[in-house]
Amino acid sequence: MPSGPTRVDAVMLEARATVLASRSIKTSAKRLALDLVVACMDLTTLEGKDTPSKVRGLCARGISPAPGVPSVAAICIYPALVAVAREALEGSSVKVASVATAFPSGLSPLDVKLRETREALEAGAQEIDMVIDRAAFLAGDYGRVSGEIAAVRDACEGATLKVILEVGELGSYAAIRRACDLALEAGADFLKTSTGKLGVSSTPAVALLMCESIRDHARRTGRCVGLKLAGGIRNSKAALGYVAIVHETLGNDWLRPERFRIGASTLLDDVLMQREKERTGSYAGADYVATA
């Protein structure tokens, strides 16, 4: 079999993603899928103005978004707020996820990245969302990119490592696939699309491409890596489209928080409103959804 990077072609990739993202998920399937979206959500705040009280509010909402609704999977925050979140989430199933490695650019020395990772873990983070060095990747220095992932991997033993590819900066589907394969080999527990700091982030085609990479890796090595989609997923319809992509490409084994996450800050509001609509038959206003 020919070696080298896996080939990707945009036309049929996008065609397939479009079909999957427009699957019609209705009635009982919709109710189930909406709860799944909540259970797989990394409820996120990554702003310069984040304060401890904001994070405590987010944690409370993550533990109990609304009556009868499952807890989210994790709260995703900056390292400085990890201790606050850990305390607020004590006794719940909700994990503390911290971005690290000079998020969002990743352009700091490796020792700084490793120290930031360790400090986040010491403060109580159970999951680390690292960014890859896109500058090194685009310059063709793939060894450096995978070396850094492996180093962070070593630094966070026992914790879940999500590797953010920042797909909007990689330039082509082929490059994204290459970055996926590289991160999988280097030991990522999750592949994650983006930082959420770019206009272009998750698209159905990118999600499909990442699923294919994860599927091939599982077939080759037996190791099942998760997928985290982040950036620009703001409503239920979009989220359900991604659920369909994972469902039909990786299978139901992936539709659980251990292998699937959606990182979002405002998506939860719409999911709760849609859920209420499925339950009662009519839309409640945004005023009826408690935001953090």
Added chain:
Amino acid sequence: MRAAVPDLRYAPAPESTAPVTIRDSYGLFIGGEWVASANAATFVTQNPATEEKLAEVAYAEAADVDRAVRSARRGYEKYWRKLRPSERAKYVYRIARALTERSREFAVLETMDGGKPIREARDFDVPQASAHFFYHAGWADKLAWAIPGTERARPLGVVGAIVPWNFPLLIATWKIAPALACGNTIVLKPAETTPLTALLLAQVCLEAELPPGVVNVITGDGRTGAALVEHPDVDKLSFTGSTEVGKAIRRATAGTSKRLSLELGGKSAFIVYDDAPLDQTIEGIVSGIYFNQGHVCCAGSRLLVQENVAADLIERLRARIATLRHGDPLDKNTDIGAINSKAQRDKIVELVQSGVEEGAVLVQADFMPPERGYWYPASFFTRVQPTYRIAREEIFGPVLSVMTFRTPDEAIERANNLPYGLSAGVWTSSGALGMYTAQRLQAGVVWCNTFNQFDPSSPFGGYKESGFGREGGLAGLRAYLET
């Protein structure tokens, strides 16, 4: 709390049939009116997914065909040839708009009468059909520019069009739109199993106030079609269907002045080189052979894969067909609908049996068909030898034959080694290899790293026994003009 997550299964998501009103019975559409057939004969059209009767449809005998052709001649002499081209265009635009406005109705009806998935009828058949009317409407008053060197491109007169059951509305449109735009009138004979969208289109023509006789629709079977072929006052025949019938039409029209366009069968090659993007190639294969249950004349039904990636590709294909969603064609999530008729299902079964008996290995999707209706699961054969019937005959169902090759020239030689030549697919990451291959394939259309891409501006048609003449684009206009 972290609840255990139950498995996701899509709930039924049926498209509503509310936009569709099916009458108990339909007459023939001749001279702008609905009329009974001369001897009041009728036949039944059914839903192939349920075997339920949808409607009774008038059966046109030779006398009715004669009446329709005379009506088309009158429409041509009295109205259509005298109309300014820009006025003709207005009518064609009007039909295009009506098709767009009533797209859901057409899509649901097409799915009910023919069995194709609603997703395809909704996203492919109907949008393509209205696009054909829009495209050709634009040419009506620009024909002198369309065919350089002819300041006086003139219509031919009366066109007889016979269309198949796989894309009933769309292929009717491929013939009606250019015929009308070029100034001809038409007698359309839809397929016996799928007459309803052509009849709805007739209703649209009526409501568009098209002059009487410009479009006529006569329903019936092969005998009706034969009467149209043999009618002395038809100036041009355009036929889409089997190679066998195409040959009969060519014999029947030999020695007459009738123009002829034939779009016939195929056994198209789908060539996969070892540097192909394999996951996207799989999607191309799925589109190539499982689109519309494989009821596609240009289906990529012969997969030729380079030996060193064959095992990997076959493994991916095996996994992929397990995810195809078979079942209710009206469900918005259905990928594979019903086989169009019992006769076609029986033909598929017979050919698959021959493949098994000749020694090929059959792989099929796991699908438990409903008790009623006509069904066949997505299937492919490995270990196919080029001499097997399944490697040479058109199956016209969701059944792919997989063969291997070692070098580009071997792939090209094998691809061309059949009497057919409708389409071909080439999959490679090398632009140069793609061009090298495409230039040497005897096929009317070659798709590179994609499949089943259609546009009204792009001509479609075959080499060799897949037919002659082109539909769509400038080449397609010539088929309806005296130049």
